Amino acid sequence: MYVLYHGWRSSASRRVRLCLAEKGLAFESKLIDLAKMEHHAPAFLKLNPNGVIPLLILEDGRSLYESGTICEYLDETHPEPPLRPTDPFERATMRNWIRHVDGLIGNLIIFNWAHSMAKIATQWSDAELAEKLKNVPSKERREAWLRTARKPYTEDERQEARDKLKVGLLDRMEETLGKSAWLAGDRYSLADIGAVPFVKRLDEEIAPDEMTAAKHPRVAAWWTAIQARPAFTTARIGPFTSA
Ligand SMILES: N[C@@H](CCC(=O)N[C@@H](CS)C(=O)NCC(=O)O)C(=O)O
Numbered sequence: 378m379y380v381l382y383h384g385w386r387s388s389a390s391r392r393v394r395l396c397l398a399e400k401g402l403a404f405e406s407k408l409i410d411l412a413k414m415e416h417h418a419p420a421f422l423k424l425n426p427n428g429v430i431p432l433l434i435l436e437d438g439r440s441l442y443e444s445g446t447i448c449e450y451l452d453e454t455h456p457e458p459p460l461r462p463t464d465p466f467e468r469a470t471m472r473n474w475i476r477h478v479d480g481l482i483g484n485l486i487i488f489n490w491a492h493s494m495a496k497i498a499t500q501w502s503d504a505e506l507a508e509k510l511k512n513v514p515s516k517e518r519r520e521a522w523l524r525t526a527r528k529p530y531t532e533d534e535r536q537e538a539r540d541k542l543k544v545g546l547l548d549r550m551e552e553t554l555g556k557s558a559w560l561a562g563d564r565y566s567l568a569d570i571g572a573v574p575f576v577k578r579l580d581e582e583i584a585p586d587e588m589t590a591a592k593h594p595r596v597a598a599w600w601t602a603i604q605a606r607p608a609f610t611t612a613r614i615g616p617f618t619s620a
Contacts, residue, residue, distance in 0.1 A: 379404040380434035382421070384411055386493060386617050388485060388574035389444035390431040395570045396448040398608035400455045404433075412497040417512035428514045445475040448567045460570065462562045471561035474568035478575060481545050483517065484538035485575060488583050490525045492618055498526035539584055546575055547584070547593050554595035565606075573603055577614055 379397070381404045383390035397404055409415045409430050417428050425432045425442040433447045434440045441447050452460045462468045501509065506526050513519040524530060530538075550572065553560055560568035580588045580600060590597045603609060 379436065380407055381405070382407045382409050382416075382424075382432040382434075383430050384409055385613060385615065386489070387411070387430050388482070388489075388578070389429065391574040391577075391612060391614050392444040392570050393431045393433060393447050393451075394612035395573060395608055395614070396451050396460065396567065398611035399458060399460060399570075399606075400451060402451070402455060412494050414509055414512065417509070417514075422512070422514070426514060428512070428518070445472075445479065445567070445571065448570060452567065459564070460567050462564065462566055464562065467562040467566075471566050471568040474560050475571040477549075478546065478571045481542060481575065483521070484541045484545075485578060485583075486521050487530045487535055487538040488578065489617065490521060491529065494522070494525045495529070498522065501526055542575065542579060543584055543587050546572065547579065547587055547596055550576075550596050550599070551593045554599055559599075569599075569603065573609075573614065576600055576603075578617060581616060582618075 379402065381390070381393060381397070383393065383406065385408070409421070411430070415421065416425075416430055421432070422428055424434075424440045427442060429442070431444055431447065432440055432442050433450075441450055449461070462471055498506075506523070510519050510522060513522055550560065557563055559565050560572060576588075576596070579585070587593060588597055588600065
């Protein structure tokens with residue numbers, strides 16, 4: 378059986394759970410507590426040097442990280458139901474969507490970490506913080522941890538991030554969904570799965586007013602269809618603040 382190191386609220390973990398659920402694949406759940414920095418423990422970093430979740434351990438013991446890559450692997454090894462377009466152009470479009478959404482993660486962190494990490498990170502002493510930051514592999518995430526622990530994002534920064542998510546995600550999705558039923562063609566695909574965790578956060582907290590039929594009618598209809606999929610329930614894409 379697959380073993381998934383993940384977090385219920387982690388966006389990238391949610392993508393992999395959605396993919397597993399669409400495929401009807403079971404997994405052993407290993408929860409990683411990000412606020413305790415379990416993902417920066419040496420044993421974890423050995424398996425994922427990027428120090429982030431999710432991490433999937435395959436049935437033969439090998440492991441994979443990067444949610445987009447994991448989902449593609451799962452679709453290649455378990456082709457039914459297909460989650461990648463067959464047409465090469467649409468498949469390339471699917472990959473560009475995943476890459477594009479990945480590039481927006483910094484804007485989501487500004488909102489998410491204020492809930493999940495801040496309560497604990499603000500309690501660390503300067504010495505504890507310095508010690509923990511040493512284990513964070515990337516400069517961007519070190520900065521995010523530092524900000525969360527010591528210098529909360531300002532309302533201007535939050536607004537800037539909200540605008541980037543609106544323009545970069547919702548407006549772009551609205552345009553794409555005017556041309557095809559789903560983000561990468563006429564079938565639900567990994568491109569849609571890639572966007573789900575972000576749209577969930579926009580809908581529940583970051584910009585619910587943008588998720589209306591008046592502002593983004595196609596995204597609103599897409600979101601309704603996504604939430605009706607049985608996999609959405611199986612994957613437990615619950616409310617961020619209480620999952
Ligand atoms: N590109 C990676 C991003 C993974 C990622 O950023 N995971 C977050 C949770 S959604 C994480 O582990 N954050 C903890 C940290 O950065 O310290 C993927 O898609 O797997």
